[in-house]
Amino acid sequence: MAPIVDVHTHVYPPSYIEVLRSRAATKTIPYVTSFPEDPDNHRLIILPGEDDSSTPSTARGRPVGPVYWDIKEKIKFMDRHEIQISVISLANPWLDFIDTSIAASEAVRINDEINSLCEQYPGRLYAFGALPLSAKPSEVVAEVKRLNTLSCMRGIILGTSGLGSGLDDPALDAIYAALEETSSMIFLHPHYGLPSEVYGPRKNEYGHVLPLALGFPLETTIAVTRMYLSGVFDRFPKLQVLLAHSGGTLPFLAGRIESCIEHDAHFIHTVKEGGRKSIWETLKQNIWLDAVIYSEVGLKSAIAASGAERMMFGTDHPFFPPLEGEDEAWLSVKTNYAAIAKAFERDQATADGVLGNNAIKALRLQ
Amino acid sequence: MAPIVDVHTHVYPPSYIEVLRSRAATKTIPYVTSFPEDPDNHRLIILPGEDDSSTPSTARGRPVGPVYWDIKEKIKFMDRHEIQISVISLANPWLDFIDTSIAASEAVRINDEINSLCEQYPGRLYAFGALPLSAKPSEVVAEVKRLNTLSCMRGIILGTSGLGSGLDDPALDAIYAALEETSSMIFLHPHYGLPSEVYGPRKNEYGHVLPLALGFPLETTIAVTRMYLSGVFDRFPKLQVLLAHSGGTLPFLAGRIESCIEHDAHFIHTVKEGGRKSIWETLKQNIWLDAVIYSEVGLKSAIAASGAERMMFGTDHPFFPPLEGEDEAWLSVKTNYAAIAKAFERDQATADGVLGNNAIKALRLQ
Numbered sequence: 001m002a003p004i005v006d007v008h009t010h011v012y013p014p015s016y017i018e019v020l021r022s023r024a025a026t027k028t029i030p031y032v033t034s035f036p037e038d039p040d041n042h043r044l045i046i047l048p049g050e051d052d053s054s055t056p057s058t059a060r061g062r063p064v065g066p067v068y069w070d071i072k073e074k075i076k077f078m079d080r081h082e083i084q085i086s087v088i089s090l091a092n093p094w095l096d097f098i099d100t101s102i103a104a105s106e107a108v109r110i111n112d113e114i115n116s117l118c119e120q121y122p123g124r125l126y127a128f129g130a131l132p133l134s135a136k137p138s139e140v141v142a143e144v145k146r147l148n149t150l151s152c153m154r155g156i157i158l159g160t161s162g163l164g165s166g167l168d169d170p171a172l173d174a175i176y177a178a179l180e181e182t183s184s185m186i187f188l189h190p191h192y193g194l195p196s197e198v199y200g201p202r203k204n205e206y207g208h209v210l211p212l213a214l215g216f217p218l219e220t221t222i223a224v225t226r227m228y229l230s231g232v233f234d235r236f237p238k239l240q241v242l243l244a245h246s247g248g249t250l251p252f253l254a255g256r257i258e259s260c261i262e263h264d265a266h267f268i269h270t271v272k273e274g275g276r277k278s279i280w281e282t283l284k285q286n287i288w289l290d291a292v293i294y295s296e297v298g299l300k301s302a303i304a305a306s307g308a309e310r311m312m313f314g315t316d317h318p319f320f321p322p323l324e325g326e327d328e329a330w331l332s333v334k335t336n337y338a339a340i341a342k343a344f345e346r347d348q349a350t351a352d353g354v355l356g357n358n359a360i361k362a363l364r365l366q
Numbered sequence: 367m368a369p370i371v372d373v374h375t376h377v378y379p380p381s382y383i384e385v386l387r388s389r390a391a392t393k394t395i396p397y398v399t400s401f402p403e404d405p406d407n408h409r410l411i412i413l414p415g416e417d418d419s420s421t422p423s424t425a426r427g428r429p430v431g432p433v434y435w436d437i438k439e440k441i442k443f444m445d446r447h448e449i450q451i452s453v454i455s456l457a458n459p460w461l462d463f464i465d466t467s468i469a470a471s472e473a474v475r476i477n478d479e480i481n482s483l484c485e486q487y488p489g490r491l492y493a494f495g496a497l498p499l500s501a502k503p504s505e506v507v508a509e510v511k512r513l514n515t516l517s518c519m520r521g522i523i524l525g526t527s528g529l530g531s532g533l534d535d536p537a538l539d540a541i542y543a544a545l546e547e548t549s550s551m552i553f554l555h556p557h558y559g560l561p562s563e564v565y566g567p568r569k570n571e572y573g574h575v576l577p578l579a580l581g582f583p584l585e586t587t588i589a590v591t592r593m594y595l596s597g598v599f600d601r602f603p604k605l606q607v608l609l610a611h612s613g614g615t616l617p618f619l620a621g622r623i624e625s626c627i628e629h630d631a632h633f634i635h636t637v638k639e640g641g642r643k644s645i646w647e648t649l650k651q652n653i654w655l656d657a658v659i660y661s662e663v664g665l666k667s668a669i670a671a672s673g674a675e676r677m678m679f680g681t682d683h684p685f686f687p688p689l690e691g692e693d694e695a696w697l698s699v700k701t702n703y704a705a706i707a708k709a710f711e712r713d714q715a716t717a718d719g720v721l722g723n724n725a726i727k728a729l730r731l732q
Contacts, residue, residue, distance in 0.1 A: 194584075208626065209626045256660050263697070293621055
């Protein structure tokens, strides 16, 4: 059996948790706190409105414990689910909120800590670094280059905000150039979701389902579509982007994106000239997709869009723990394993690629 | 060859265009107007910001001409594309914006006009009616029942706003009950999109691509997911909803929606009790999807989610005309025909179902 590699698995290392705890006094999101009715447990408030006192405390933020910061828990989770290698990444919202003056030094401190955690388990842990996006662009570029010299770093994790106005910001070009030059994979991950009014006045009746199930994937889709429309993949044709949650909704909507471009007066010259790099070409040349989509339907659609050789298994650990019985195999992981097994029941080589071999090759693991 | 039926094809009948023209003086969206640099052509302003004078006039709104209101143009389009039957519907934003005091009477006037247009072409035209949602719920129910007595009406077209706060509003129950009782298909169609800030500061550089390609499908997905989470399909198990644009993104995200429910403390009792109607069961029992997705990838995903027997061909006419050469076969239509041909190249019976037979059966045509 081929090794299983998890490319979508997060940590909040101790240094980062300390930063989050320090923000509880002013209730500045993101922060870690506890509620009066449940004082012994800490909860992470990560999205606006999660600390609304009209919400039941079980729906306010999410519980945080050692599984978030103790690397032994990560290894235990990997062993329980037969995962040989994990490529860990700082969870959202990364360093996006850090004060400009200390962002570059905090990035060095936290990335070095993550790299050290990986070095404790040689061959089992690698990482995507986090960028100090609130620092000067030249400092971000310097961190990209520095990360490339660390033993276990294999790319970077990136939210959708960029320098504050999205990933189609031309001011990111120097950073994209550095990422392309160092062959660093970008793991593009959502955090900000959509403005909460889109979920309507009854949204709190549905727990976190609407922002997590719909807002997150759409945020990723909008971000990568803006990159595409702004020509990032024309200017940086070797840039490689791993999209969280099987691309958000990009595989399903790629046809509609192409059709909207072909029918928009704004793009008439580009369309008529020919030679335009289509979204389908971009999917096959620049995009990688994780297999965190929880269904055979989604998985097959993702593979049809970008190719099975560009898909890599992931768990989203430590998020989506079972509601009860944390010591058993996690339902969220079993669901994704089952989707892969079903989608490739007659093609073990492709299944092995998705489960681990694609990641080993693409991220130079082992 | 089986007949081809178009279930997603819009009209703005003359009475409706007059309403839109009357709103130009106050620039109250939606309205029909012309711009000083292009005084002979009328343009429809349908989305907020489309009349922003900093936008080039070719990107402001969209051109409107006889293809929007002259039913002969619809028949010409059908003949050109070998479509035998069209189930026409008022285009967005329907009657959502009509003053409360006249909404019920305007609905009668406009629906009667649409039914008369259909009667001019027996066996070739049917329609989905529009509801006076700004009127009293009892008036809406009365119009549902009245529509069911008209010769060519086969259901209703519905936006995502409902009575103003979405389709998960319990105040809609009387209307859902009437729709279920009369076996009226709901054609759920987007209009409002997403708040424009989600597209970032460079959105105008991309024409209408982001709101049309991403905002529209996500609006539909949010609306139907809210219906599902609020229990509409438990309370009205026979309700039938045709989702525009192959479900927005529902087929791709169904697994993630299920997973988010299974992992949300808010739903723990429902999940543990068992017997919960899953989103997959809802897709196969209550949802129909049009084939307006412009790719084989999307089409196969949609079919895998709801079943090929619940998919029906559509064009979105008169939207997405070719940028040049309107008299030829339309690219948008050819793209959807090609996706169907490719997806079912070895299964003509299923292709015939999608192209027309499913609609004939489900909507009692001919």
